[in-house]
Amino acid sequence: MIVINTILELNSWYNHIKLNNVSLGFIPTMGALHEGHISLVEKSVSENDFTIVSIFVNPTQFNNTNDFVNYPITIENDTLLLKQSKCDVLFLPTTQEIYSNNINSTNYKFSGIEKVMEGKHRPGHFDGVATIVSKLFNFVKPDIAYFGEKDFQQLLIIKELVKLERIPLKVVGMPIYREENGLAMSSRNTRLSSSQREESSLIFKTLQTVKSMFLDSVPIRDINTYVKNIFINTNLKLEYFEVRENNSLKFAKKISENKKHRAFISVFVGEVRLIDNIALF
């Protein structure tokens, strides 16, 4: 695996490999890699001639300075994991390389999916995400890019971004990788104590119960009440729980047979904010 720090080097590597008709898979990350990230890398390695992973903790997508400052950085371990998973290139740029002297995001207008849930609770977050992903797509020029359903709303935003900016690539969504106790893997989990990690398994347990209630046709308002009550008297603080249509993210007031739904949740465990979701079909 080679490590590339500049766009100049990236271009010369790209021009070299693209002399032949090869496919390039890309996984953008913020590092502190875990098996969830690696499942995306392995998928890309199995489907493409070359795989490139970027690690860049993007300042413009953090609406909370504390979260940005405390974001875990584990480059040595990340490099080792990427080598083991047969990644070809690690793109590790500086902020200067990506943003020059203008650390700002573009204001995007998507179909409305950017305004709810993560968009509502983290103002500016999706503008930051779309800005960095658009820049990275233009620098890396991949054929396929892989994103996790762990950040399902983000995955939908990226699909809209690609259409909006007519970027010629395929976006692939990958299933959520979980710890043994069901907690969705996240770089932020390293900030949890072992007892907090254990307690956080309640998030996925709740989502599983929600799924079976939904499939048993329990009304959504009763499911909402169930979820609100479950976190009372625990160390987890519910930020939001919402059942929405799978692709439009429209509110699901009533269950309709011909639409697919998904439940989304955000919970604070101490200072750490965790999100998760489950398909209700």
Ligand code: AMP
């Ligand atoms: P991040 O480093 O958190 O920006 O994540 C980089 C990519 O990995 C995103 O597409 C995430 O959705 C994906 N990802 C993060 N955690 C998981 C997980 N537990 N399972 C699958 N994909 C994940």
